[in-house]
Each structure stands twice: as structure tokens, then as C-alpha cells.
Amino acid sequence: MDAQTPSTKTPVGRLEDCGAYRRLVIERDLDHGATDVWEALTRPDELQAWIGTWWGTPGAGQTVMFQMTAEGESTEPVEALVEECLPVESLRVTFASDRVVWRVGVELAPQGSARTHLRFVMRVHDDEVVSDIGPGWEYYLDRLAAALAGEAMPAWEDYYPAQCAYYGALEPIEVHEPFVPAAHGPGPEHLPGEPGSRRTA
Template sequence: MDNKETRIELRREYPDPIEDVWSALTESDRTARWIGTWTGETGIGNTIMLSMTAEEGSEPAPAVIRECDPPKRLAMDLHNTGEPIWQVELTLTPHGDGTVLDFVHRMPRPDWDTSDIAKGWHFYLDRLGAALAGEPVPAWETYTPPTLEA
């Protein structure tokens, strides 16, 4: 039996200091600019309610914080109605004056087609970069991920 884990791994470099990128990943007023708002009590083992504002008609969904090591690492279990739990991990590393973000999404089932999910994460990480730069964030309807550009 093949137990190989299916994962999406993305890396982004931002010119911003690690503390600023961490803040954009963890403070609700800043996450609202690129992925959505959240409510609840932070801390390992706690559940927050995430409202993904870039997705029309999205209902708030629970996210359980598995790891939180400011400003270096955040791991959460995202609960989507009718789907297995999505495990996501964000690791930040200083790089010169900027920050490298390593993003991992461990797929709940190895047989899932990851192409649309990967496009979604590219979209959100590009929106994070735009939000950090103070630029307009891309809209889904006109978005082309960097790996799909000609």
C-alpha cells in the first residue's frame, strides 16, 4: 500500500521584515486585506472562526491552531464543511532585510487533484504580497498563477 503524502509546497520572498509578515498572517485587521477576517482566542489548541472574504458566499469556518511560534511558525487545521481537515503550515525565515515564507498544505487524501487547490494558495499568497506592498490585491476572475503564465 502506498502511504505517500500529497502536499502542496509554495515559497514566497517578501521584502518586508519578518515581524511585519507575521503581523499580516496573524492579525485579523491585516489578514482581512488578503484572505479574510477571523474571530476567537488565539493560542495553541484554540479554535478561531475564519471568514474567507475573497470567496463569495463563504461562511465562517473553524480553524484550530496546532502550532504558534511568533514570528517563525504557524500551523492550523482548517475545517471545511463536508471535507476532511486541511492541514496548513507557514514557516517564516529572515532573508536579508526581507522574509521567506514556506507554505505547506498537507492534503487530507492522496488521490485529490491538487491543481485547483494550488491555484487558490498561489492566489492568496500573491494577495498577501500585494497587501504587504500596499498594492491592489488580485481578483480571482482575472488571476493567473505564476506557474501557469506563458
């Protein structure tokens, strides 16, 4: 698939202007309860099914190591500071390596007992990179949905470079809701999703 070939996936992300910085926002409606989605985001084994894994001492205010495992080849682990961890509600993490710092957040809103609205947010320092990172996060969020459903993973070619033009052409939308993490959430004894922490929906 080349850049002119239409994608079979429809990109839905938007770029928001918060004044001092901008943020990429991508949302999904998932046919799974919030607890199941939360565990897919936080349990190392379930996380590995769609993006990567982590190890260390978890909890709000803690730094763990994260390694991407879905790229088809080994990648170097990076430090991940858990800025906020509110069980089955929100998770905000800052990833830092010697090359880049990524500040991302995920918020979950239950839609009844069997559906969840997911809002992914990433702080953007350079608009030019949106055309690259937008398709990538669309891809990984669809991998999350596929992992939850036990379905085959989507094809990378349906996202990159197929969605680059969409993201490269995004015009920022002015908003008045800055993406500033709250004080560390009520740090649980372990990150929700670790063995022994399963909650009922």
C-alpha cells in the same frame, strides 16, 4: 482568459511525497521583515486585507472561527484549530467544515531585517485536487505580497484556469521530512499580532 492563455504569473509550487501522504509546497521571498509578514498572517484586520478574518480565543491548542472574505461573496465560517503558534516563525492550522478538512502551515525565515522567506505547506489527500488548490494558493500568497506592499490585488484570471495545467502535471518529489506539527508551541497570552503584541523587527 481561457485554459490555453499563458498566465502572466509563474507558478512555483511543488508536490512532495512524504510516504503516508503528500503535501503541496509553495514558497515566496517577500521584501518585508518577518514581524510585518507575521502580523499580516495573524492580525485579524491585516489578514482580512488579503484572505479573511478570524475571531475567538487565540493561541496554540485553541480553536477559533475563520471566515473567508476575499471571495466577493459571503462564505460560512469554519473552525480553525491552531496546532502550532511560534511567534514570527511558524503557524500551523487545521481548518474543518462539514465538507473538508485542510491542514496548512506557514514557516518564516528572516533574510536580514527587511526580507523574509515564506514557506507554505498544505497536506494533500487527493492528487486530483492539486490542479484546483495550487492556483488558488498561488493567488492568495500573491495577494498577501500585494497587501504588504500596499499594491493592487492580482487578477484571479492570471491563476485560474491559467495555472491548472502546471499543477495537474506535477510529479511528486520523494522527501524524508514528514509534515507533522510539533507539540503546541509556547502558547502566548494572545496570538502574536493582536493589539499590544507588535514586536520590533
